[in-house]
Amino acid sequence: MEAIKKHFPIFRHQKDLIYLDSAATTQTPQVVIDALTAYYTNYRANVHRGFYALATKATNAYESARDSVAHLIKAKREEIIFTSGTTMGLNSLAYSLSPRLSHRDNVVLTRLEHHANLVPWQEMAKHYGFELRFIELKKYELDLESAKKLIDANTKIVSFTLVSNVLGNITPAEELIRLVRQKAPRALAIVDAAQAIAHLPIDVKKLDCDFLVFSGHKMYGPTGSGALYGKKMLLDEHLEPFFFGGEMVRSVSYESADWMPSPHKFEAGTPNIAGAIGLGAAADFIMKLGWKKIQNHESELTAHALKKLKNEVTIIGPVRNRIGVIAFTIPGVHPHDIADILNQKKICLRAGYHCAEPLHHYLNISATARASFGIYTTKKEIDALAKGIQKIKKMFL
Amino acid sequence: MTDAIYHELLLDLYKHPLNKRVLPDCDARQTEHNPSCGDTIEVCVKWDTNNAVKAVAWQGDGCAVSQAAASILTEKIKGKKRNAIKKISNQKMLQLLGLKNLNPTRLRCATLCLETLKKICR
Ligand SMILES: Cc1ncc(COP(=O)(O)O)c(C=O)c1O
Numbered sequence: 001m002e003a004i005k006k007h008f009p010i011f012r013h014q015k016d017l018i019y020l021d022s023a024a025t026t027q028t029p030q031v032v033i034d035a036l037t038a039y040y041t042n043y044r045a046n047v048h049r050g051f052y053a054l055a056t057k058a059t060n061a062y063e064s065a066r067d068s069v070a071h072l073i074k075a076k077r078e079e080i081i082f083t084s085g086t087t088m089g090l091n092s093l094a095y096s097l098s099p100r101l102s103h104r105d106n107v108v109l110t111r112l113e114h115h116a117n118l119v120p121w122q123e124m125a126k127h128y129g130f131e132l133r134f135i136e137l138k139k140y141e142l143d144l145e146s147a148k149k150l151i152d153a154n155t156k157i158v159s160f161t162l163v164s165n166v167l168g169n170i171t172p173a174e175e176l177i178r179l180v181r182q183k184a185p186r187a188l189a190i191v192d193a194a195q196a197i198a199h200l201p202i203d204v205k206k207l208d209c210d211f212l213v214f215s216g217h218k219m220y221g222p223t224g225s226g227a228l229y230g231k232k233m234l235l236d237e238h239l240e241p242f243f244f245g246g247e248m249v250r251s252v253s254y255e256s257a258d259w260m261p262s263p264h265k266f267e268a269g270t271p272n273i274a275g276a277i278g279l280g281a282a283a284d285f286i287m288k289l290g291w292k293k294i295q296n297h298e299s300e301l302t303a304h305a306l307k308k309l310k311n312e313v314t315i316i317g318p319v320r321n322r323i324g325v326i327a328f329t330i331p332g333v334h335p336h337d338i339a340d341i342l343n344q345k346k347i348c349l350r351a352g353y354h355c356a357e358p359l360h361h362y363l364n365i366s367a368t369a370r371a372s373f374g375i376y377t378t379k380k381e382i383d384a385l386a387k388g389i390q391k392i393k394k395m396f397l
Numbered sequence: 398m399t400d401a402i403y404h405e406l407l408l409d410l411y412k413h414p415l416n417k418r419v420l421p422d423c424d425a426r427q428t429e430h431n432p433s434c435g436d437t438i439e440v441c442v443k444w445d446t447n448n449a450v451k452a453v454a455w456q457g458d459g460c461a462v463s464q465a466a467a468s469i470l471t472e473k474i475k476g477k478k479r480n481a482i483k484k485i486s487n488q489k490m491l492q493l494l495g496l497k498n499l500n501p502t503r504l505r506c507a508t509l510c511l512e513t514l515k516k517i518c519r
Contacts, residue, residue, distance in 0.1 A: 334460035336434045336506070341403060352434055366458070367435045395408060396461075 005376045018347040018381045023325045023372030025217045035281035039274045065280025072283040074203040081266040082276045085226035086194040087116040089213030092242045094120035103129035107157040110135040112164045115355045117192045140318045142171045151183040159190035167317035168325035199323045201291040221282030225275030235262035243268035308386040324373030333396045335369040342388045410465040420454035429513040436463040440513045449478045467510040469493045479518045
C-alpha cells in the first residue's frame with residue numbers, strides 16, 4: 001500500500017508524517033485536487049444558468065459528479081442531493097421532518113450518536129414536543145432487544161449511525177431497519193454514513209434506508225462537500241425543501257413559487273460546484289481502487305493494530321465487526337498528554353470526546369485517544385504508534 | 398525523550414501531586430471544567446483573619462499540565478493575600494511551570510487552576 005500513498009501529495013510535503021486521524025478527515029488524493037483545479041482553471045461558470053458552452057461544461061461536470069456519487073451507494077442520480085456535509089444533511093432532515101411530529105410521537109436514536117445526529121433532534125424536540133429515545137448498547141454493540149422495546153407505533157423517525165466514530169463498530173443496520181418496518185411501518189429510517197462511506201460498500205436499496213447522509217471530507221473528497229440520499233418517492237412527495245431561492249424554483253410570481261423536481265428543489269442557490277465535482281472524483285477514486293482492495297487492506301491493518309495495542313492500552317470498542325477507528329485509554333495518562341507526546345513524533349491522532357460526549361459518559365469513561373486509518377495507512381505506521389505508546393508509558397508510569 | 402513540555406518536574410508533580418486532598422470545612426470552594434479536554438479542578442481555600450490563605454487543597458483529574466499546575470500554584474499561594482493572588486498572571490503561571498510557547502489548547506490546561514482560584518478571590 002506504499003503505492004497508494006503516492007496518490008496523496010501531503011505525504012511528499014510532510015516528510016515522516018504519520019496520519020492516524022482519518023476519522024476526523026481524510027487526506028486528499030491528487031485526482032481530487034486535479035478535479036478542483038480543473039474546474040477553477042479551465043471551465044468555471046455557474047451551473048444550470050448559462051447558455052454558453054462554458055456553463056454547459058460546468059453543469060455537465062456537476063451533474064456527472066452526481067452520477068459518480070449515486071454509483072458509489074447504488075442509488076439513482078435523482079436521489080442524490082449535494083450538501084455541505086453530514087451535519088447539514090442531518091439538520092436539513094431534522095428541520096424538514098420535525099414539524100409533522102407532535103408530543104405523542106417519538107424519535108429513536110442510539111447511545112452511539114455523534115453530536116450531529118443528536119443535537120438537531122434535541123432542538124427540534126424542544127419545539128415540537130416529541131420524545132427522544134436511545135437504543136442501548138450491549139458490549140459496545142447496538143442491542144436490538146432494546147430497539148424492539150423502544151420502537152413502537154408512535155415512532156416517526158429512527159436515525160442512527162452505520163459506524164461509530166468512537167468505537168469503530170459497524171451497527172446491524174439492515175436488521176434494525178427491518179425491525180423499524182415491522183414495528184413502525186410509517187417511520188422513516190435515517191442512516192448517518194459519515195464514518196462508513198470510505199470504508200464499507202453501501203447499497204442503499206439493500207439497506208432499505210429512507211435517507212442516508214455523509215461528508216466528502218471523510219472519503220478523500222473536499223471539505224464542505226457531502227450528500228444526502230433520499231428514496232425517490234420520499235424526495236418527490238414527502239420531504240419539503242429546506243432552503244428557498246434561485247435554482248430550486250420552476251416559476252415564481254410576487255405571491256408564490258413552485259419547485260423544480262428533486263433533487264434540484266433541494267439545492268437552492270449556487271451550490272458548492274467545485275466541492276461537488278471533487279466529491280464525484282473522490283467517489284470515482286474509491287470505486288477504481290475497488291472495495292475488495294480497500295477492505296482487505298483496512299481489515300488487515302485493524303487486526304494488526306488490535307494485536308499490537310491490546311497489551312499496551314485499554315481498547316474501548318469491540319474486537320470484531322469493526323473498522324479501523326480505535327479508541328483507547330492508558331490508565332494513569334490523560335489522552336491529551338498521549339496525543340501531545342505522539343505529536344512530537346509526527347504521529348497525529350485525536351484525543352477528547354470526538355464529538356460524542358454523551359457516549360463517553362454512558363460508558364463511564366473520561367476522554368479517549370483515537371487512532372483511525374485510511375487506505376494510505378501502513379503497518380509500519382501502526383508499529384510506530386505502538387512504540388510511541390511504550391515510550392509514554394515509560395515516562396508516566 | 399527530549400520534551401519541552403513534559404520535563405521531569407512536571408511529570409514528577411503529576412505522579413506525586415501536592416495539596417491534592419479534601420479540605421473539610423473550607424471557606425470557599427470552586428470547580429472549573431475545561432470542556433475541550435475534560436480537565437476538572439476543584440479548589441478549596443480556608444482564609445485566616447488577615448484574608449490570607451490559611452489552607453488550600455485541590456482535587457480533580459486531567460492532563461499532566463493541568464494537574465502539575467494545580468500542585469505548583471496551590472503551593473505558591475499558601476499565606477498569600479487575596480489581592481496578591483488576583484494579580485498572578487498567566488505568564489507567571491507558565492513561568493512557575495517552566496513552560497513557554499504553549500499552544501492555545503494547552504494554555505487553557507496550564508491556567509485552569511489559576512482561573513479557578515481567581516474566581517474564589519473575586
Ligand atoms: C458519525 C459521524 N456523524 C456525523 C459527523 C459530522 O460530520 P461533518 O462534521 O463532516 O458534518 C461525523 C464527523 O465527525 C461523524 O463521525
